[in-house]
Amino acid sequence: EADIYQTPRYLVIGTGKKITLECSQTMGHDKMYWYQQDPGMELHLIHYSYGVNSTEKGDLSSESTVSRIRTEHFPLTLESARPSHTSQYLCASRWGLAGITDTQYFGPGTRLTVL
Amino acid sequence: AQKVTQAQTEISVVEKEDVTLDCVYETRDTTYYLFWYKQPPSGELVFLIRRNSFDEQNEISGRYSWNFQKSTSSFNFTITASQVVDSAVYFCALSADSGGGADGLTFGKGTHLIIQP
Numbered sequence: 001e002a003d004i005y006q007t008p009r010y011l012v013i014g015t016g017k018k019i020t021l022e023c024s025q026t027m028g029h030d031k032m033y034w035y036q037q038d039p040g041m042e043l044h045l046i047h048y049s050y051g052v053n054s055t056e057k058g059d060l061s062s063e064s065t066v067s068r069i070r071t072e073h074f075p076l077t078l079e080s081a082r083p084s085h086t087s088q089y090l091c092a093s094r095w096g097l098a099g100i101t102d103t104q105y106f107g108p109g110t111r112l113t114v115l
Numbered sequence: 116a117q118k119v120t121q122a123q124t125e126i127s128v129v130e131k132e133d134v135t136l137d138c139v140y141e142t143r144d145t146t147y148y149l150f151w152y153k154q155p156p157s158g159e160l161v162f163l164i165r166r167n168s169f170d171e172q173n174e175i176s177g178r179y180s181w182n183f184q185k186s187t188s189s190f191n192f193t194i195t196a197s198q199v200v201d202s203a204v205y206f207c208a209l210s211a212d213s214g215g216g217a218d219g220l221t222f223g224k225g226t227h228l229i230i231q232p
Contacts, residue, residue, distance in 0.1 A: 033219050041204055041227070045219035058219055088158060092220075103150065104210075104220055106160035 003027055006091050006107035013081055014115050021076045021110045023091035030095060032074040033104065036060060037088040049074055081114040088112070117142045119209050121223035128197055129231050136192040136226045138207030144168075147211035149183065149190045150220065154204040166190065194228075202230045 004025040013019055023032065034047040035058075045058030049068040063085070064078050074093075078085055088111050092104040118141040128134050140149065151163040164174060166183050174181045178195045194201055204227050208220040 035219070041225040043206070043220075043222040048219055090160060092160075103162055103165050105162060106152070108157070108159040111158065 004091060004093055004105055004107040006089075006110050008110060009108060010111050010113075012113045012115065015080075015082055017081050019078050019081055019112070021089055021091075021112070023074045023076070023107055024072050025074075025093045025105075025107075026072060027093065027105075028071060029093035030071070031093060032068065033092040034058070034064075034066060034074070034076050035090045035092065036062065037090060037109075039087070043090065047076065081112075083114045086112060086114050117144075117209050117211055117221045119207050119221050119223035121205075121207055121226050123226045124224070125227040125229065127229040127231060130199055131196050133193060133195050134197050134228065136194075136205050136207075136228065138190045138192065138223060140188050140190065140207070140209045142209060142211045144211040147209060150208040150210070151181065151190075151192050152206045152208060154206065154225070156203070160206070163192075197228075197230045199230045199232055202228060204228070 007022045030051045032049045035043045036046050037043045044060035046060050046062040047058055047066040049055050052068055052071055055066050055068055064076050066076050068074055088109050090109045091107040094102040094104045120139045122137055147168045149166045152160045153163055154160050164181055171183050180193045182191045204225045206225045207223045210220050
């Protein structure tokens, strides 16, 4: 069982607002990830981090940005939210030293709706 | 490039029936890992199983079983005697070390499983 938390769980916000989605894990995992899940269910990697001060863009282009100042914390920010950003955002983490072998554990997700 | 195909978008069965969810993957790597996750209506992704490319043993965990066949690049998931609580979206995913780029999971599009009472 993994301890990874996301807040808020649900967010409804107006166009143009700046928002930050929080993700924290208490397992000391090196690697953290953000996935965006379309209403049609498909998940796409939008950001990842290999450790503190490391951030990279994923396979799907996203207008969001991320930061990794502490190992346990990997927030995602949208400077100006738009309706096209409406989606579910899932955060995940895993150990880094084992290469691809370790399981990614997911947080509960944030359902974002931009009006 | 890696790809995971879950051809079944939605499956509906009556409780107590057995059901198999199909997963076909593509990768050029010889070392890779396959996963199944369950996503109930609440939205979180729950890890079910991990299998590495060198271990083709089938696995059984209670009512769940997995059949990994490298010859057909498939990793199918069977639920025996299904229950209403099994209703969820199930994702198959692949992790492979291609030597560069993101190492996140490549997901299939998911299969929505509906168990009717």
